[in-house]
Amino acid sequence: MFSVTFAIILPFIIAAFVPFIYRRFKYMHIGWLVMLVPITLFVMLAMLIPSVAGGKTYIHTYNWIPSLNINFTTYLDGLSMILGLLITGVGSLVILYSIYYLSTKESLQHFYCYLLLFMGAMLGVVFSDNLMVLYVFWELTSVSSFLLIAFWNHRKASRLGAQKAMLITVGGGIAMLIGFIMLHNMTGSFSIREIIASIGDFTDHALFIPAMILILLGAFTKSAQFPFHIWLPDAMEAPTPVSAYLHSATMVKAGIYLVARFTPVFGGDQIWFWTVSGVGMITLFWGSFNAVRQTDLKALLAFSTVSQLGLIMSLLGLGSIALQFGYSEDSILYTQATFAALFHLINHSTFKGALFMVVGIVDHELGTRDIRRLGGLMTFMPFTFTVGVIGSLSMAGMPLFNGFLSKEMFFAATVQIMNAEVFSLQSFGIVFPIVAWVASVLTFVYCMIIIFKTFLGPVQPEKLDKPLHEAPMGMLISPLILSVFVVGIFFFPNLLGAYILKPAMGSIYPTFGDPANLTPDIYAWHGVKPELLMTIGVILVGGLLYRLLKKWKPVYGLLSSRYTFNALYNNFLSLAESKSTVLTNKYMSGLLRDYLVYIYIFFILTVGGFFFYSGAFSSALSMDAPIQTFEVILVGVMVIAAIAMLFSKSRMTATLLNGVLGYSIAIFFVIFRAPDLALTQLVVESVTTVLFLLAFSYLPDWKKEAVSSKTKLINAVISISVGAVVVLVALAVLNYERFESISTFFEDAYELAGGANIVNAILGDFRGFDTMLEVVVLFIAGLGVYTMIKLRAKKEDENIENK
Amino acid sequence: MKINDVILRTVTRIVVFIILTFGVYLFLSGHNTPGGGFIGGLVLASAIVLLYLSNDIETVQRSLPLDFKLVAAFGVLLATVTGFGSLIFGVPFMSQTFAYFDLPVFGKTELTTVTIFEAGVALAVVGVVVTIILSISEDE
Numbered sequence: 001m002f003s004v005t006f007a008i009i010l011p012f013i014i015a016a017f018v019p020f021i022y023r024r025f026k027y028m029h030i031g032w033l034v035m036l037v038p039i040t041l042f043v044m045l046a047m048l049i050p051s052v053a054g055g056k057t058y059i060h061t062y063n064w065i066p067s068l069n070i071n072f073t074t075y076l077d078g079l080s081m082i083l084g085l086l087i088t089g090v091g092s093l094v095i096l097y098s099i100y101y102l103s104t105k106e107s108l109q110h111f112y113c114y115l116l117l118f119m120g121a122m123l124g125v126v127f128s129d130n131l132m133v134l135y136v137f138w139e140l141t142s143v144s145s146f147l148l149i150a151f152w153n154h155r156k157a158s159r160l161g162a163q164k165a166m167l168i169t170v171g172g173g174i175a176m177l178i179g180f181i182m183l184h185n186m187t188g189s190f191s192i193r194e195i196i197a198s199i200g201d202f203t204d205h206a207l208f209i210p211a212m213i214l215i216l217l218g219a220f221t222k223s224a225q226f227p228f229h230i231w232l233p234d235a236m237e238a239p240t241p242v243s244a245y246l247h248s249a250t251m252v253k254a255g256i257y258l259v260a261r262f263t264p265v266f267g268g269d270q271i272w273f274w275t276v277s278g279v280g281m282i283t284l285f286w287g288s289f290n291a292v293r294q295t296d297l298k299a300l301l302a303f304s305t306v307s308q309l310g311l312i313m314s315l316l317g318l319g320s321i322a323l324q325f326g327y328s329e330d331s332i333l334y335t336q337a338t339f340a341a342l343f344h345l346i347n348h349s350t351f352k353g354a355l356f357m358v359v360g361i362v363d364h365e366l367g368t369r370d371i372r373r374l375g376g377l378m379t380f381m382p383f384t385f386t387v388g389v390i391g392s393l394s395m396a397g398m399p400l401f402n403g404f405l406s407k408e409m410f411f412a413a414t415v416q417i418m419n420a421e422v423f424s425l426q427s428f429g430i431v432f433p434i435v436a437w438v439a440s441v442l443t444f445v446y447c448m449i450i451i452f453k454t455f456l457g458p459v460q461p462e463k464l465d466k467p468l469h470e471a472p473m474g475m476l477i478s479p480l481i482l483s484v485f486v487v488g489i490f491f492f493p494n495l496l497g498a499y500i501l502k503p504a505m506g507s508i509y510p511t512f513g514d515p516a517n518l519t520p521d522i523y524a525w526h527g528v529k530p531e532l533l534m535t536i537g538v539i540l541v542g543g544l545l546y547r548l549l550k551k552w553k554p555v556y557g558l559l560s561s562r563y564t565f566n567a568l569y570n571n572f573l574s575l576a577e578s579k580s581t582v583l584t585n586k587y588m589s590g591l592l593r594d595y596l597v598y599i600y601i602f603f604i605l606t607v608g609g610f611f612f613y614s615g616a617f618s619s620a621l622s623m624d625a626p627i628q629t630f631e632v633i634l635v636g637v638m639v640i641a642a643i644a645m646l647f648s649k650s651r652m653t654a655t656l657l658n659g660v661l662g663y664s665i666a667i668f669f670v671i672f673r674a675p676d677l678a679l680t681q682l683v684v685e686s687v688t689t690v691l692f693l694l695a696f697s698y699l700p701d702w703k704k705e706a707v708s709s710k711t712k713l714i715n716a717v718i719s720i721s722v723g724a725v726v727v728l729v730a731l732a733v734l735n736y737e738r739f740e741s742i743s744t745f746f747e748d749a750y751e752l753a754g755g756a757n758i759v760n761a762i763l764g765d766f767r768g769f770d771t772m773l774e775v776v777v778l779f780i781a782g783l784g785v786y787t788m789i790k791l792r793a794k795k796e797d798e799n800i801e802n803k
Numbered sequence: 804m805k806i807n808d809v810i811l812r813t814v815t816r817i818v819v820f821i822i823l824t825f826g827v828y829l830f831l832s833g834h835n836t837p838g839g840g841f842i843g844g845l846v847l848a849s850a851i852v853l854l855y856l857s858n859d860i861e862t863v864q865r866s867l868p869l870d871f872k873l874v875a876a877f878g879v880l881l882a883t884v885t886g887f888g889s890l891i892f893g894v895p896f897m898s899q900t901f902a903y904f905d906l907p908v909f910g911k912t913e914l915t916t917v918t919i920f921e922a923g924v925a926l927a928v929v930g931v932v933v934t935i936i937l938s939i940s941e942d943e
Contacts, residue, residue, distance in 0.1 A: 062890050062893070063890075063893070063894060063895040063896075064890065064895060064896045065895060065896055066895050067895075072890070675837040676837045676838070676839070676842065679829070679837060679838075679842050680841065680842050680845065683842065683845040683846055683849055684845065686849055687845065687848065687849055687852065687932060687936075690849075690852050690856065690936060691935070691936060691939070694936060694939045694940050695939060753899065753901070753917070754834070754901030754913055754915055754917075755834040755835055755901075755915070755917070756834070756835040756836070757833060757834060757835050757836055757837065757838070757839070759837075759839065760833045760834060760838075760839040760840075760917070760921070763839065763840075763841070764839070764840070764899060764917040764920055764921055764924075765899045765917055768886070768897045768899060768917075768920065769886075769896075769897050771882075771920075771924060772882050772883060772886055772897065772920075775878070775879055775882050775923065775924050775927045775928075776879055776883070778927060778928070778931050779875050779876065779878075779879045779927055779930075779931055781931070782872075782875055782930070782931030782932075782934050782935055783872070783875075783934075785934070785935045785938060785939070786872065786934055786935070786938045789938045789939065789941075789942050790938060
């Protein structure tokens with residue numbers, strides 16, 4: 001049986017094998033093999049469509065860290081099904097397209113490894129029920145997006161774009177994590193389903209609003225909502241298949257998914273309504289407004305994606321109002337906004353994916369995507385032209401294409417919201433249809449720019465580096481398939497509605513009963529209604545504005561480049577860099593001595609401070625074992641060695657004395673019957689000696705440092721305090737009774753772990769998690785030493801950073 | 804610089820095997836008596852370091868052609884994967900188990916999943932220690 005967990009794991013497993021397979025099949029494009037992964041998953045998911053449409057959900061739990069309430073729970077319902085189909089479906093097409101887009105000279109093993117990582121992570125986001133697991137996958141999509149944007153990492157713009165995307169989306173992700181933890185604090189659960197079931201009791205909780213805002217921050221940064229949209233245009237430095245996949249069809253939809261997923265939790269609240277719909281509306285307008293002035297086709301598409309994401313986001317906001325009213329005949333009308341959002345989510349992936357691929361074809365075949373150098377491509381690239389026109393007209397909301405249907409529903413929803421009598425919508429509701437209409441006019445304008453400036457008008461072969469020709473057939477298959485969907489959905493929208501959208505409506509409105517009531521029949525012609533008039537107005541005014549484009553384009557000159565969000569981001573970044581450099585230089589002296597002082601002061605303040613504050617410093621010496629003579633002698637040896645070290649004249653003497661300390665401690669371990677520790681201490685001492693021998697020749701001359709007596713005094717106080725704290729803590733822990741004793745574990749080690757050596761039972765079994773992470777840390781430290789020594793830039797090496 | 808260290812080399816040749824055997828013994832015995840993955844790994848690493856000390860790096864590399872970075876990486880992978888292994892059997896991450904078997908030569912033997920985990924730890928320790936010492940010593 002198909003397990004959803006398998007769908008998440010498979011891309012990761014294949015990603016691990018890609019580099020090995022790549023080495024075996026040097027002369028074959030590895031994309032063909034990789035493509036099998038999303039196709040398999042798509043078919044498997046598609047086979048579940050009928051049962052999910054019937055209201056069935058699939059849930060499976062692997063216990064991961066049950067003691068922390070973190071379990072690997074996968075959950076497949078209508079909403080995650082939509083995203084799952086998009087990720088695997090568009091994924092297959094994008095990989096097919098990339099096979100022709102990327103030549104075998106590129107480092108394909110990296111590209112497909114990252115792409116599969118992304119696919120797995122994205123599937124993890126949409127199929128996870130546990131918030132912590134969801135968060136891990138969420139950040140993993142940011143990381144893989146970073147790697148993919150910087151795929152051509154020899155270009156500075158690629159690296160900067162990747163950095164920007166990473167900083168903004170991960171920043172939002174961390175805010176979201178805090179929101180998740182707040183939710184857990186309120187409800188005591190990390191499971192989204194359990195939270196939805198119990199959130200009704202917590203809407204008055206003090207953390208309810210902060211949690212909501214923080215989670216929205218995560219969603220808004222990921223979905224490039226205003227003012228966080230600035231990363232998306234810069235992310236266009238990625239290869240076009242990546243832009244089509246991550247930055248239009250899937251990853252940027254993760255924020256939308258999150259908002260939809262959390263609608264049953266926060267929906268119905270006034271702040272949620274106004275934030276989601278308001279930010280969506282602003283993004284919708286701002287994206288379309290900026291798209292018109294772009295001359296780079298890909299940047300134009302980026303802003304148009306921003307704008308369309310805003311549209312979907314605002315629809316989700318508008319639809320959430322239905323939860324305020326509860327289930328009734330009237331509130332169903334408001335749920336139609338959500339229905340339109342899901343519908344447009346799918347439509348947008350089809351037409352925008354096709355458009356990105358078209359732009360990629362133009363760029364790949366002609367070497368430019370600047371509309372000032374393009375024109376008249378219709379006769380030379382008939383297939384590309386057809387797909388481009390279908391995609392653009394669908395985006396503009398013209399009939400015969402799926403964009404028309406969802407755009408009409410969008411208009412209808414904005415008109416409908418004016419009838420609501422809550423949240424002061426009577427006075428402000430009018431804003432929604434106006435902004436929606438204006439933004440749609442601008443959308444129409446830039447769609448015309450794509451069609452006319454690229455494919456019509458005069459040909460300018462003298463401005464092109466390559467001769468005009470149609471793309472190879474393989475590259476055209478994927479956009480053609482997507483455009484078939486664009487047209488097909490227009491003619492058979494209710495098929496989509498009944499099988500895909502209906503169950504998703506059920507997941508967003510779980511309390512509204514049968515989702516069939518929330519699923520309207522979609523008609524292209526529904527009489528002369530406000531939305532139809534609005535569309536006609538869009539065509540008329542948009543057409544006029546396109547003709548007069550030269551006349552009103554100077555409007556953009558009014559926006560000073562000094563006050564944009566990009567400038568704000570850049571200033572913030574350079575300010576943060578310079579300030580932290582100043583701060584770091586203040587205390588990072590490069591002297592180990594100073595660092596030890598910091599560490600010790602911190603130790604005294606936190607450990608000593610805590611024990612002192614909590615009154616834990618107490619000892620009952622009478623309870624302790626009597627002190628033996630040889631113990632006193634050993635301590636005497638150590639004290640003498642330690643003091644002698646202070647007066648030693650050469651480094652060698654000091655090192656030997658340090659060794660005396662180390663071996664004496666080992667003897668102590670032997671005396672107190674801790675052979676494990678003694679062994680470890682002895683071997684560590686030996687290895688350290690070898691290390692020291694190696695480092696010996698690099699060390700500076702051993703000389704007395706000229707330090708003021710004041711510093712000496714402070715250092716003396718610090719070192720004595722450290723010693724005192726350690727001794728006091730050691731005495732205090734003997735009678736520390738704030739925690740339940742764990743000694744039963746040690747006594748029963750043989751039954752629990754099958755081992756008589758309790759040290760190892762602790763290391764490998766009881767606290768295995770710690771050991772595992774320590775091993776990882778050790779490995780990272782080793783790699784760190786290796787890279788710092790082997791890969792450091794030599795003085796005469798040129799700076800390769802800023803080519 | 805060539806030092807005539809015949810004694811060191813002769814002794815090393817014998818001692819290394821004793822140390823290596825001891826390291827393996829420590830690793831295997833760790834379950835019930837002193838020893839274990841970390842200490843076993845450290846002893847093995849010190850044996851290898853002794854080889855490098857008495858011979859030059861090229862000679863050792865010829866007879867022991869191992870990339871210790873890969874050894875460390877493999878160890879980390881092994882330790883982490885055993886953690887995930889328990890998930891397949893429907894128990895929480897990092898759960899260990901053990902059972903007793905009757906093996907032909909050894910008689911009644913206890914086999915544990917901890918041993919695999921400990922093997923990962925040992926390999927990681929060997930790899931990291933040797934990598935660090937080698938990279939410092941090779942530095943010009």
